[in-house]
Amino acid sequence: MSNKALEVTNLSAGYGENDVLQGIDLTIPPKSITALIGANGAGKTTFLKTVTGLLPGRTGSIKLFGEELTSKKPYKIAEAGFALSPEGKQLFPEMTVEENLIVGAHNVRARSARNQTLEEVYSLFSILKEKRNDPAASLSGGQQQMVAVGRALMAKPKVLALDEPSLGLAPIMVDRLFESIARIRELDLAILIIEQNVFQVLEMADYGYVLENGEVTISGTGSELLANDHLKRAYLGL
Amino acid sequence: MDPTLALHVVKNGLLIGGIYGGVALGLSLIFGVMRIINFAHGSMLMVAMYLAWGLWAGLGLHPYIGAIITVPALFGLGYLVQACIISHLFRREKAFVVEPLSALLLTAGVFLVMDNLVLMIFGPDVRAVSIDLAYANFFLGDIPINIPRFIAFVSAIGVAGVLSWWLKTSDMGRAIRATAQNRDAATMVGINVPLVYNITFGLGTAILGLFGALLVPFFSVTPTLGLAFGIKSFVVVVLGGIGSIWGCVVGGIVLGLFEAFASQFVTATSAQIFSFGLFVVILLVRPSGLLGKA
Numbered sequence: 327m328s329n330k331a332l333e334v335t336n337l338s339a340g341y342g343e344n345d346v347l348q349g350i351d352l353t354i355p356p357k358s359i360t361a362l363i364g365a366n367g368a369g370k371t372t373f374l375k376t377v378t379g380l381l382p383g384r385t386g387s388i389k390l391f392g393e394e395l396t397s398k399k400p401y402k403i404a405e406a407g408f409a410l411s412p413e414g415k416q417l418f419p420e421m422t423v424e425e426n427l428i429v430g431a432h433n434v435r436a437r438s439a440r441n442q443t444l445e446e447v448y449s450l451f452s453i454l455k456e457k458r459n460d461p462a463a464s465l466s467g468g469q470q471q472m473v474a475v476g477r478a479l480m481a482k483p484k485v486l487a488l489d490e491p492s493l494g495l496a497p498i499m500v501d502r503l504f505e506s507i508a509r510i511r512e513l514d515l516a517i518l519i520i521e522q523n524v525f526q527v528l529e530m531a532d533y534g535y536v537l538e539n540g541e542v543t544i545s546g547t548g549s550e551l552l553a554n555d556h557l558k559r560a561y562l563g564l
Numbered sequence: 565m566d567p568t569l570a571l572h573v574v575k576n577g578l579l580i581g582g583i584y585g586g587v588a589l590g591l592s593l594i595f596g597v598m599r600i601i602n603f604a605h606g607s608m609l610m611v612a613m614y615l616a617w618g619l620w621a622g623l624g625l626h627p628y629i630g631a632i633i634t635v636p637a638l639f640g641l642g643y644l645v646q647a648c649i650i651s652h653l654f655r656r657e658k659a660f661v662v663e664p665l666s667a668l669l670l671t672a673g674v675f676l677v678m679d680n681l682v683l684m685i686f687g688p689d690v691r692a693v694s695i696d697l698a699y700a701n702f703f704l705g706d707i708p709i710n711i712p713r714f715i716a717f718v719s720a721i722g723v724a725g726v727l728s729w730w731l732k733t734s735d736m737g738r739a740i741r742a743t744a745q746n747r748d749a750a751t752m753v754g755i756n757v758p759l760v761y762n763i764t765f766g767l768g769t770a771i772l773g774l775f776g777a778l779l780v781p782f783f784s785v786t787p788t789l790g791l792a793f794g795i796k797s798f799v800v801v802v803l804g805g806i807g808s809i810w811g812c813v814v815g816g817i818v819l820g821l822f823e824a825f826a827s828q829f830v831t832a833t834s835a836q837i838f839s840f841g842l843f844v845v846i847l848l849v850r851p852s853g854l855l856g857k858a
Binding site for chain 2: 437481
């Protein structure tokens with residue numbers, strides 16, 4: 327067992343002739359929250375797409391607790407223990423809330439523990455238990471985001487990635503969501519979170535990486551980043 | 565119209581309509597999940613019927629027993645056509661939906677190859693399975709009901725029921741529905757999407773394997789029978805609402821009843837003109853089909 331939950335070295339990837347990611351190095355320790363920060367177009371979502379296997383990497387390697395994920399098929403990567411709650415939720419709109427969650431536990435490892443994980447997700451987001459039989463499309467934006475996070479948790483991930491979970495949510499829902507994420511950390515997994523709410527996420531995060539033009543430019547602990555002058559000017563508007 | 569005659573017409577329409585619905589189920593499933601119109605759908609039914617006929621003529625197997633072979637054989641055929649031919653489209657086009665035209669052209673190619681291969685091997689002769697059951701009837705009141713047609717009708721409803729139940733409750737069924745609703749999200753939750761496509765296509769054609777065996781006792785086989793069934797299946801799927809399993813059965817019955825009534829007034833061939841007219845009218849009123857979502 328490696329002491330690195332996720333270890334990305336020299337990863338580059340892109341679309342067409344352009345490399346969006348230009349040699350990313352990033353490490354996530356187990357049982358931690360790591361924030362990935364960057365402006366629009368910096369390559370955050372491309373990075374996640376590459377790790378999930380939706381986009382093939384061009385150079386470099388991705389390891390999950392020492393297990394090589396590079397150039398594996400997406401479903402193999404999910405089975406290995408990497409789960410993503412994608413930007414824009416991407417639910418199955420005509421399926422019920424519960425069906426969305428159950429589909430999340432599709433991989434072999436998660437399937438046997440499905441009912442137990444379902445109860446865990448319901449205790450984390452009690453509103454979802456109330457709405458379990460409603461079609462996912464009928465829920466509010468905040469509730470849909472909970473389904474997306476819950477669905478990723480259903481895969482029994484070792485590393486959970488959350489892509490812009492607060493996007494488009496009312497401030498009170500953002501607060502609640504962050505509370506839930508703080509509780510997810512107790513579940514003994516490593517969380518990688520991409521956020522526009524830089525201040526809020528860095529306060530919670532153990533580590534942070536700043537991505538600019540496809541490269542990691544700054545990294546450090548959450549409090550170090552909060553104190554960083556460049557970051558303050560560029561992202562916090564201070 | 566004389567009431568007794570009307571009852572007979574309704575019976576004929578219901579029976580053939582249910583069968584239309586059953587034959588179209590696979591087309592609807594494949595279109596619902598993959599957004600591909602399988603132009604070779606009818607030809608695959610034709611292949612299934614030849615297979616059922618061959619098993620009867622060569623080995624003396626009753627077509628209903630032959631179904632034990634035709635169903636898995638047609639599953640394999642569909643699985644292979646998807647895995648070896650159509651899957652390249654999905655790999656080439658990273659887009660969410662495959663260009664419908666390229667898939668249509670590709671499956672039209674499969675249709676041409678299959679029809680002509682069968683023509684090459686068996687020639688243009690009409691083949692028929694002759695078993696006693698073909699002429700067996702039971703009576704519902706005064707109305708004789710042809711047993712093999714009735715079995716095919718009941719099977720259509722049974723297959724529709726089992727299929728929708730399976731899609732709702734099984735892990736693979738849920739994975740198929742998830743893939744239909746959001747292919748990228750399905751990939752992200754760890755569903756092996758190419759495998760789901762292969763299985764979906766295989767299932768859609770496996771149903772044809774069953775109906776091939778159920779049809780041969782009362783329907784003779786020629787290499788060109790596929791196109792007519794394919795077009796009717798397409799009409800049925802669009803009538804009922806694309807991707808809707810029960811819509812497919814309803815669409816089939818509507819088409820069957822209409823054809824049965826129309827053929828009382830004009831010849832059976834001209835009746836088909838009217839059924840396509842009905843198709844246009846229904847789509848003008850309900851563009852999403854009878855049971856489709858608006």
